[in-house]
Amino acid sequence: MIAPPIPKDEIQRQAAVEKYKLLDTMPEENYDNITSIISSICEAPISLITLVDKDRNFLKSRQGVDLSESPRDISFCGHAIVSEEDIMIVPDAREDERFKDNPLVEGLKAIFYAGVPLVDVNGYKLGTLCVYDHKPRVLTGHQISALKAMAKQVMSLFEERFKTFELDRLGNILKERNDELKDFAGIVSHDLKAPLSNILMISDLLKEDSTSLSSQSIEYLGILKDSTKSMSRYIDGMLQFYRSEELVTENYDNVSYVDLIEDVISMTVMDDSVEVIYIPETDTTLVTNEIALQQILINLFTNAVKYSDKSKTAIDVVLINHSNEYELHIKDNGMGIAPDRIQSIFKLFYIATQEDKNGKPGTGIGLATVARLLEHMNGRIEVSSELGKWTEFKIFLPKKEV
Incomplete structure (x- = not known):
């Protein structure tokens, strides 16, 4: 048996795996539907959606086995993600030096394997959509095409999940910023309204005692009063805007x-x-x-x-x-x-x-x-x-x- 090699871009690939937040998640119908369909099309008793993690192969969806993960160093999918081919097919694992004496061959009778890498938009191979059989065999052209097409569908579900998380994250950020703006508007309103009221009051008092003021000074007081009222309207408007949803x-x-x-x-x-x-x-x-x-x-x-x-x-x-x-x-x-x-x-x-x-x-x-x-x-x-x-x-x- 030969353990699968580690990709040269493993750090980046691992980060790509983790960004979808799928590791250790429960089974989901959308993924289980895909493995069920591909198992039927390929006439294979076992079908899996896998994610190759640091030291394990996590099974996001599975048909025909009860395992939720297996060691990476014995995984077929570990070899598939370093392959240059768009599908890795092993007609008889007992005759392949990479899998001779592999516990999966002995214990699960994983004799036949076909896996299509799940490739993200940046080219990182996250895992596979794969099928196993208990006997040597080949796939038809139709079955190979279906396996490749379904692998793309799996990646579409991954991307949709990621976009949903991103939208939720951005939504939370926007909510936090909006809450901060509302709080700021309230603080500004409270802190500025009082001095503005004082300015208006003092302006009125000075205008009432206009005997000692020049006409130009009285004009300046009028401008000051108008500007203060304008600022007050502006503050009230801002407060109303940020509290509108309330x-x-x-x-x-x-x-x-x-x-x-x-x-x-x-x-x-x-x-x-x-x-x-x-x-x-x-x-x-x-x-x-x-x-x-x-x-x-x-x-x-x-x-x-x-x-x-x-x-x-x-x-x-x-x-x-x-x-x-x-x-x-x-x-x-x-x-x-x-x-x-x-x-x-x-x-x-x-x-x-x-x-x-x-x-x-x-x-x-x-x-x-x-x-x-x-x-x-x-x-x-x-x-x-x-x-x-x-x-x-x-x-x-x-x-x-x-």
Whole structure:
């Protein structure tokens, strides 16, 4: 008997074996189906999916034997992974000097062997898909082709497993970073809001005692106050954005459409220059996340008011009740959005219009929050606009059952 040689790239090959996290795992149906099929096609009593580990041959799937592993130095597969051929066939192990007196030949009567190496994308041979028989024999061309094809299928399952682990790992990293950002947003909000409030208060006190201040100083105080308010809005927006997913829970509410719109109007419309038009005669009960949907509408209504350049702001709201989803339209007669900017308005920090009707800069957070909330709600949003005339948002929300 000759023990299988160690490949020159053994360190890298072993790392490739371990990256799939298959060693010492339990049997799985997907792999057992393959060994069952290939055993039938090749008319072989034993079929295996093996991984050649440091000092053993681990059997990920097996048909016809009860072993879960065997020593590497007596394994047929150890020879197969160093072979230059794409399939290693041993017609009669008793006549092959590599396997004479091999315990597998004596104990399991492993007389015939055919194994196809499992080769990863980097060319490392991890193990084999193989069949054994208790008598000398050959394989037909059809059986050889099937064995090679099934070996590729095994590697596809390995790669799919690896990609799943990678996606889970990246997902965990993203979650950790998002949690860190949420914590950071909360800390920043807490630590900055207090000094900003102090700045606003001191600015107001100084302006009240303006007798000793020059007109230029008073102007500077106004700029300081406006900048402080802008920073405060920015902080509030960031906190809202990173806490948006907390608004969406697994519990759904029965929400009166009329009450929802009226509540949003009361929070966003402050004077008679804004008119909200909707049809309240036939109320509809929406089954959805009430707080999240309310926040979405508050953002859209607020933008419609802030970015209106008309003496009379009109906001038209239409609800379409489909069989499987709600479709909600919010259309305003404001400044509109330039065609080259409309595809970017839901990106965080992207500002489609430099200033609102009061000359205040936007934060680029509100619409990003809307899109984020809808993503958590498995909904979507579309936008269309004509510059200088109107903008319309269409919200699509799947119906839920309570």
